[in-house]
Amino acid sequence: MPMANFRLWVNQNMGLLLSICIFVLVYGLYTHLHPSGGTAKIFVQNANETFVLIMVAMAQTVPVLTGGLDLSVGAVMTMTNALASVVVNGSPTEVFFGILLCLAVSGFAGFMNGCIIVYGRLQPIIVTLATGAIFIGIALFLRPTPGGKVDGDLSFAATFDLNEIFYTYGWAIPKWFESSIGLIPTPVAVLVLIVLVIWLPFRSSVTGRGCYAVGSAEGAAYMSGLDVNRSRIAAYTLAGLFAGIGGLYLAFQTGSGNADVPQAGAYTLNSIAAVVIGGTSLYGGAGGVIGSIFGAMALRSISFNFRVFDADGPFGFISDPLLQPLFEGTILLIAVSVGAARVFQVKNRLNLFG
Template sequence: MRVFRLKRWVMQNVGFATALLLLFVLLITYNMMHPRGFSSAVAIQNSNEAVAIIFVAMAQTLPVLLGGLDLSVGAIMTLTNCIASEVVNGSPAQMLFGAVLTLLSGSAFGLLNGCIVVYGRIQPIIATLATGAVAIGLALAVRPKPGGNVDDDLSWALTNSVYDLADTYGFADGGDAWWIRPFADIPVPILIVAIVALVVWLPFKRSVTGRTVYAIGSAEGAAYMSGLPINRAKITAFTLGGFLAACGGLYLAIQTSSGNADIQQAGAYTLNSIAAVVLGGTSLLGGSGGAIGSLVGAMILRVISFFFRILDIDPLLQPLIEGFVLLTAVSVGAFRTLRVKNKLDLFR
């Protein structure tokens, strides 16, 4: 019975299952090739490099499920990165206020995107192309030059292991308590991503609004005729996307202790987020997939980049290889259209 259930799940989630298998193979191969593979230090370093793209990919998932694309997620991440570099410092209360302000800023920008798409009746790809430019302009106003001042203890605690977090803030006997020892070597970045996925994404997916997002991507006309809250779902999806992109910007500021209004960085994160979404099994046609799959897709992209260091690939060739990977990933999303015999199936 269990084998039958597993087989049925795999058949229903071929894209996600394939992504999981590919990630497993890549991670095992990478750690076997790394001189210090399968160590906590390597896991911490790699997870730190993956967090920002994971959050941006999760943010991109929401508009893709609706059947569109959000070209502003990288810009929102960059804007919130610059904001966080200004406000996440001082006393614990001030740092908490700064983090909340950063996340609210990203959510507000996502809300703006949703309102423009819904009430302005503009295609998401066009609307977010414009708002992304606005976000970059605001980022340059906040941080004309790279820099910032993020609390050093916070930066250290959230970019290392659970033991370092406990030791920095003096709880659980400084990390020596018996109940924390089994988790002491787990990278804090992994815990942060897991908490956001469990607390934010899963409840949203199971809510009426979340199910409406999937229904819109599958057949918006049918969703409307069913009486589902179409406008509310679209606005909520873009708002949540802004929040998740802000999570990436906030963590990037904590990781680097600085902010940088880098236009190229924003564009690169946006393109990589689309590739990660497709690699994770979410259809560009909308209606199927999820943020967990995008998380896996983002990790696949990062592990591929880790191989560049191990194999000592010429830096001049790395963009070429990354370009082929991105092209292949995005092309996967078009395979369904090549197999469809009746064009009406594309709108179901």
């Protein structure tokens, strides 16, 4: 790659690189401090704990790229979680169609958001605020009290490494696979699959590039003959689908469903934070899902660290669980303020106004 191109690439992906750096530093510290850090067992555990937030952050990214916002991602996640605890059990066929139903419902929820926003000509933030209430209502209707049942085998297979899928279903497993690829945690494999099969093709499609175009200049995108409406509806549909995968995975992880309203709100807010840390502009048009993945991982590994700090060491006070919310908030504020520091280099204040 020629030097000039490389510089341009670095400049354009500053947010992504920054979030990777934060993640590597914070997770490296955790691995260093943890007595059995760096082992496959801990890695699988961390991957499980992070996957749902990653999916919800990915979900948030796509509408943000179009210059919108989806305040219902946490609610869709919760609704799918509740639905999964009702339909994903029984015979293998029932489980299969249950999963399909969950994905279809979450995608449809996102599609509805998109349609109301585009054809109702309403602001995304307020539409998704309202539909979020509706989805939470449906989740509470499906699962008034925590409980339900999710297929045990599947839940086992989905939350360990790839080998576990073979062990669980009693399939023959090739020797070379068992000691190499098989050690990859299932959520990591699923994530790579989602990025390769859904996100990358979507981003390079006309509709996907349309999302970026709409976010950076809607008028220009319209004048260039892009189907602006289709891009925006697609963005919200994809958001619903990603959030749904997150909810489904949460159901696998807990083996049950829970229409937890505060949790839905927390996931929505954390998804926005992850998107911003991942370098996607809240004004739309720049960034991407990969950044949000690292943003979500950075955000989660910060809270991992609180568990392993030596309570008697020089920084022992950090391990106090009561301090956690304060640190999370402070780190979020510092991250966004550092990202905003370029403001002080701007000579003409007129350029600051979007």
